Amino acid sequence: MNQSDVIVVGGGIMGCSAAFFLRRRGLSVTLLERGLTGQQASGTNFGNVRRQGRYLHQLPLANRARDIWGRLPELIGEDCEFVASGHLRICYTPEQAAKLEAYANDARPYGLNLEMISSNALRARFPYLGRDAIAGCFAPIDGHANPRLTAPAFGRAAARAGARVEEGTEVLSIGKTGADFTVETREKGTFRAPIVLVTAGAWGNKLSSQFGESVPLAVHGPQMAVTEPLPYRLGPTFGVSTPHVKETVYFRQVKRGNVVYGGSTRGPASNETNRASVLPENILGQFEQMRRMIPGLARVNIIRTWSGVESYLPDDVPIMGPSATTPGLFYAFGFCGAGFQIGPGVGDVMAELIATGATTTPIEPYSIARFSGAAA
Template sequence: MNNPHADIIIVGAGIMGTSAAFFLRRRGYSVLLLERGLVGQHASGTNFGNVRRQGRFLPQLALANRSREIWGRLPELIGDDIEFIPSGHLRVCFRPEEITRLETYAQAPEARELGLRIYQGAAMRALFPYLGPDVMAASHAPFDGHANPRLSAPAFARAAVREGVELRENTEISTVDKVGELFHVTSVSGEQFQAPRLLVTAGAWGSRLSTQFGEPVPMQPHGPQMAVTEPLPYVFKEVVGVLSDVTEEVIYFRQIPRGNVIFGGCYRSRPNLDTLRAAAEPKGLLIQLPQLKRVAPALARANVIRTWSGVEGYVVDDRPIMGPSHQVDGLYYAFGFCGHGFQLGPGVGDVMAELIDTGTTSTPIEPFLISRFAQYQAPLDVALAGSLAR
């Protein structure tokens, strides 16, 4: 038995798990953070890097706002620069009915902190001259931006370790059980860990662990198709994304100060959760490049120097799982963020630490509770019997 005195075990060291570990340690808890591979190896380190609030599910904006406040003070909070740039974010569209959707969203009370303004015609062309002729309108969020996902989870992990968190990488979990007041976590290699509280932040693999407690979540893995160009003159200051119900049109891109343009969207592959791999498929690039040209014609001849993908977990209703277990005291979840978790990460960690510490949270998370999938859940004794039989 290892580290029997930890107050809480966290399974999964992406940006959710590392930030939760950091904030829990700040609240005085001893924390054991377990990661099957390396910190930030999957969705947290392979995503687009969007620190975006506009366009989110409106009940999620309170959480996004809390997270944005933390993003604004990260260097002083964690002692690391993860290249957050509040560059602004443009959400553009191609059709008149989509303009109405942009306007309706901007007028929603929940969106008042975003500072949204809708631009069309000559005003839009004057402010954002790089937009192509098909673009009819652009919603500008001045306080949104982007950051480097490869740096983010490792930076939170280093800060958490400095605070006293115990981190174990290359520790894959096979089973989780609760016996009496303690959770028993067993690794594939046979190591056992115990603590009175357990937080599952295992991303696309989260449902595999929640299922062991009779709380399966209907979700699927997807692999975003990402690419980066050669360095170009630094002219695209804003992050740009397309509003459309046509999947193949939803391109998004950002330029970093050294000139490279990072882009993604339009197509997703189907990863393999057992091999931990998601393919960067050439089909994705063939769909993306015409859409990139459509939004920003100046990028038509840019050379792509690298492509990649990652493993992201998508819940059937496109909302994350976040909050306490519906069946087990001391068990908590934060996974399945449907490709939208990077901006939320610091806020999720802070909210989960508050919830675990006080039993409640000042930021509403009711739409994300696992209890909404109660119809899928098995009796707890049946679930535990299945867990022990594996």
């Protein structure tokens, strides 16, 4: 019989980690994924494991996630290529330097210790930086990981812990009859549970709408690329603090030598066709900005580009927590292109909420009720 305590719909990093942590709390779990775990946004993003630059109200969640990242080998048996390389944000104007310093001061009470670095010290420490960089802000224990590995690793760990992980299983509808939800799938029939957690990313609104909770979810495609391998020289993950979208770039060098990069210039995507496109002008524009930050990368060859289907909400804040209309229904989707680092923390928090009815990490700003107007 397809009965469990919790059904998780969506096998990205949120869903797979939630299934894992639910099993650690003793609940029986069925995870339903239309394709393969980590195949969508969780596997096509940049791989930033950064707390720096997040909204202050999200730092407790990011801190919880960072603790999990540091314990991946003991928790799930794999490190997912997580490297605490540090995260450096540079800026080009005194105005942005002041904003970086203000953020560093504001983040300190939340346990995020950032180091401001002035122009001369910045170039002494990172001599390959270009002359346009006038200041930087350094987060020493942030870093990066491999997004292609992470969600599947959590999925395998959940399965080893006793979760039922069903890939290739498309959810058609969710209904509620009595105390149980009934989840109808195309390939494997009906699943039942008193609790459902929707972690369906760009497809979350299609399911929440079935319970009168439609949200203004938009989809876009990240613009990602990777270079040929180079001698390993770049330590931290790099980013730019700027009000100008065209100047925004982020990049990291992996131990194999390749430089992975992306930026805030997004491309078209569809949650109907499940496809996203790379626009060459975006990739080349990001490359120009990367070269501006590190001129030594000017003659590097780009060897691959890719995109994915990411979900965004108008206030740039995710949906996370209980349904405002239906007891036993929970959501964690719409992470606005910034869900990878907090993903394991989201899974842990949602497992705690489902198992105990409360969380030790605040998630009130993320209620779906802010769109429906209903009382949470």
